[in-house]
Amino acid sequence: MAAGKIRLKDVAERAGVAVNTASTILNHRPNSWASKKTEERVFTAAKELGYRPNRAAVALRSGSFQTIGLLVADLENPYFTHFSRVFGNQIAAKGYDLVIESWQTDLEQEKKSLEDFVHRNVDGIVAFVSNLDEHREFLEHQAKLGFPFVVLTMPGAGKSPVDAVMPDFSTGLQGVAERLYELGHRSFTFLAARSVGQRMGGRPSFFQKIIGEFDGAKVEVVESGPQIEEAREVGRRILERVERPTAIVALNDLTAIGVMRAAKDLGLGVPEDLSVVGIDGIPLGEQLSVSLSTIAQPHKEMAAKAAEFLIDRIEGGGSDLSKEAIFETNFIERESIAPPA
């Protein structure tokens, strides 16, 4: 248990009032009457004793922890920590606490985390999910229960059973493709997330389609895990070949960093010998010695929208249709791209 065990009862006693009176005064500020004098007494008593309500009791009685859960894929990826911070600020402003959980890499764990999380008795959940279809049954169940749930995922997997916030990579990818082609690139590799179903919302195929419309350009899709180390390995294998691409688009900024390192390992310069583009727009990308070009997601707006959806559900409770918000991404050109050698 936490601090010195000061109960509401103690405060009430010291103020010479009943415990419910103290309760009304301390919380229900709005709509409470009570004479100024007793209010005064209760407040000073509480302060003097250093009273803090017992969260377990509050939660038990009022049915809410005032806590919302955020489930991210990997807390060690700056994209998620950055998102977490922005999101945390948003909901803190509404008086909610944040509990962050991180599932790592595999689908089984993702499912398990999701289910465990629901039973932590949080008031609502925002979760990054790799693939809507894998969780559809579960999410439908939650929606039916009216449990406030918002997912962040990729568009294109059909209507989500719960509110969803999604980036739309088409504009960003279009921008990348056009710019790289314009610079003279014709041979591309797209590093795709190892397929957990259609995790990447058709990013590879969309990119292929765009590139396919350009004369003489070709794109190869290679799978990789989402972390630097693996991308470095995969990148090395790609770049060791005789016929290597002149530009690589990676599945996220972290893997793009891995690819840049792979280039370095082989004595290739970025961007002279290889152009690299990431996805996400993590702040770190801008600070690298060769700053990373990227397709940036609007972190802040997405976090705000997720918070808004969730709070609406929690407070409005309305079990109307699920809502979707799709955010455009945009290509940010930095030092990591240049014309091919």
Added chain:
Amino acid sequence: MAAGKIRLKDVAERAGVAVNTASTILNHRPNSWASKKTEERVFTAAKELGYRPNRAAVALRSGSFQTIGLLVADLENPYFTHFSRVFGNQIAAKGYDLVIESWQTDLEQEKKSLEDFVHRNVDGIVAFVSNLDEHREFLEHQAKLGFPFVVLTMPGAGKSPVDAVMPDFSTGLQGVAERLYELGHRSFTFLAARSVGQRMGGRPSFFQKIIGEFDGAKVEVVESGPQIEEAREVGRRILERVERPTAIVALNDLTAIGVMRAAKDLGLGVPEDLSVVGIDGIPLGEQLSVSLSTIAQPHKEMAAKAAEFLIDRIEGGGSDLSKEAIFETNFIERESIAPPA
């Protein structure tokens, strides 16, 4: 509230037993007595109904949330997320949940976070604190209350009132100094944390002392904030001068990255024109295009020790003297250092 409101009572009814019987069977697995037959009935009833205990009620009655709090300086710094993950695994194995909080940069907020955290009714806290002395009064109070508390901080600020886990940078710094001197460096800059009291545990002065013992070497101490952006600015100012150092040791790996970028901004190469060393040993450092030399802290061992200290306090409860664990750091040489031009 979470899932479908299945109470222990419902389980008990379905199993045809009293609620306390169900409780005993479900939790007190060890030491419980009850016939195999009823055990069986209770378990299947619970499973069929999808029963999950209400955490608020459990916490209220048994006085513990089975949750421990981790307070870090900045969740966007990979050092802390990495630590969090390792630490989280450690305590998860003991059946505790983890709640992470992040104070950002300034002392006021640090104090506030610390105090708020205590009132979240967690079972114990592990906190990174910038400076023991700033929190001494508070920590002594917690120690007196017997509240399980472990701090991670720098050594040298006198005996900690609560259990403490600390890195000892003397070996690491010694290693850096020797190696850089050996490579031919004579002019150093030490990027120090902007002084919140003696935040850095005498790192700058210790480094000065070591360097002072080498013939013809000099070191200058410059302050910076802990984030990349500021370090980049500060680094630029240092490197723009006519008399610039040939080697910079930064207060953490992130700021070292900022310094490397500052060099790039000015057209200086790392390591040809400038050697850079960080502190912490974040995994990212190894993956940069110019991999970062660093003074590595033993994350894993430190996290394990912090977990051990805390669990001991929580479960042992013993209010004996506070313990300290000091971990050696060690210098890891990577590509970011070389002989001066």
Added chain:
DNA sequence: TCCATCACATGAAACGTTTCTTTTGGCTTT
């Protein structure tokens, strides 16, 4: 003068568990 009315305050139930104490009835012991 009497009864509504009002402002202010209180008593007590309830939230879902855990845990301390008590009951039951079948079995051994004498």
Added chain:
DNA sequence: AAAGCCAAAAGAAACGTTTCATGTGATGGA
């Protein structure tokens, strides 16, 4: 056959709040 004992299970109190339903004593209208 009565007393005692034990395993197995039930009863009920308690944790610290919030909230619903009451209670009070003054005020004002009739």
